[in-house]
Amino acid sequence: xxxxxxxxxxxxxxxxxxxxxxxxxxxxxxxxxxxxxxxxxxxxxxxxxxxxxxxxxxxxxxxxxxxxxxxxxxxxxxxxxxxxxxxxxxxxxxxxxxxxxxxxxxxxxxxxxxxxxxxxxxxxxxxxxxxxxxxxxxxxxxxxxxxxxxxxxxxxxxxxxxxxxxxxxxxxxxxxxxxxxxxxxxxxxxxxxxxxxxxxxxxxxxxxxxxxxxxxxxxxxxxxxxxxxxxxxxxxxxxxxxxxxxxxxxxxxxxxxxxxxxxxxxxxxxxxxxxxxxxxxxxxxx
Numbered sequence: 001x002x003x004x005x006x007x008x009x010x011x012x013x014x015x016x017x018x019x020x021x022x023x024x025x026x027x028x029x030x031x032x033x034x035x036x037x038x039x040x041x042x043x044x045x046x047x048x049x050x051x052x053x054x055x056x057x058x059x060x061x062x063x064x065x066x067x068x069x070x071x072x073x074x075x076x077x078x079x080x081x082x083x084x085x086x087x088x089x090x091x092x093x094x095x096x097x098x099x100x101x102x103x104x105x106x107x108x109x110x111x112x113x114x115x116x117x118x119x120x121x122x123x124x125x126x127x128x129x130x131x132x133x134x135x136x137x138x139x140x141x142x143x144x145x146x147x148x149x150x151x152x153x154x155x156x157x158x159x160x161x162x163x164x165x166x167x168x169x170x171x172x173x174x175x176x177x178x179x180x181x182x183x184x185x186x187x188x189x190x191x192x193x194x195x196x197x198x199x200x201x202x203x204x205x206x207x208x209x210x211x212x213x214x215x216x217x218x219x220x221x222x223x224x225x226x227x228x229x230x231x232x233x234x235x236x237x238x239x240x241x242x243x244x245x246x247x248x249x250x251x252x253x254x255x256x257x258x259x260x261x262x263x264x265x266x267x268x269x270x271x272x273x274x275x276x277x278x279x280x281x282x283x284x285x286x
Contacts, residue, residue: 021162025161025281026154028150029085032154034102034158034162035081044099045069045071048070050143053070056256058070058254074101074115078139081100082096083097083098083142083146097142098155100139100158101115102159103135103136114134116136118207119250120174120246120250121206133170136173137173153284164281169266170264170266172263173262176232177258179257182258183216185258186217187216187226188227188230188231190222191230191231192245192260195219195223196239196245198245198263202244210251212248214260240273242268242270243263243268244263246260
């Protein structure tokens with residue numbers, strides 16, 4: 001899941017509403033905060049293009065490919081979490097090295113739902129928890145040279161601080177395996193099916209017309225270190241926090257990925273991580 005000058009006319013992010021969150025965390029020369037201007041969002045979209053298209057071989061609509069930006073209509077309503085390296089010379093737009101898109105419950109409902117609805121039956125999940133505020137995470141990416149513990153920690157610091165500020169009860173969103181052949185990830189997908197599947201009130205499934213069965217191997221075969229090493233780092237990180245995974249995967253041909261849905265109730269976050277980041281998100285606060 002990703003990162004981003006003046007938007008192309010077709011890019012909707014120019015209409016973004018500024019969240020005004022301020023600095024959410026800082027480690028050394030790195031800081032994290034919500035994008036405050038259209039030019040910062042555009043710079044994040046440029047980073048997303050570099051990661052998703054140039055590195056991961058995604059195929060975006062023609063206008064996005066021509067602009068060398070990963071953008072869609074959802075950029076207008078998501079907030080854009082940035083990791084910025086102040087050591088880099090230039091303006092803030094030149095210093096963005098990582099990003100996440102964040103969509104709050106009330107904003108999503110005011111605009112017809114969540115991004116993940118296109119692949120998973122998230123509306124059913126949300127409806128079962130009418131007193132809980134959801135937040136969708138997506139388009140996470142970091143430039144290759146910044147894929148380090150510090151950058152990941154700041155992204156999570158930003159997510160956690162933002163969730164606390166907005167009284168979020170559940171974080172969720174798509175996470176991806178590279179490639180569109182699920183059988184290439186049979187052990188890892190089966191491991192998730194047998195060991196991390198969301199059940200009960202948290203159960204959520206892929207849309208029937210898109211669903212790919214994740215149960216490809218028996219539980220005893222899809223276990224141990226080999227299964228864990230087949231999980232993308234982002235998904236492993238979610239599991240360590242206490243996340244669950246929805247039923248069924250979905251193939252995203254445009255992004256060249258096999259997607260699963262991550263569900264992380266705040267109440268399920270491991271005490272180890274709550275203590276590390278601070279119950280008030282104070283660990284890396286400026």
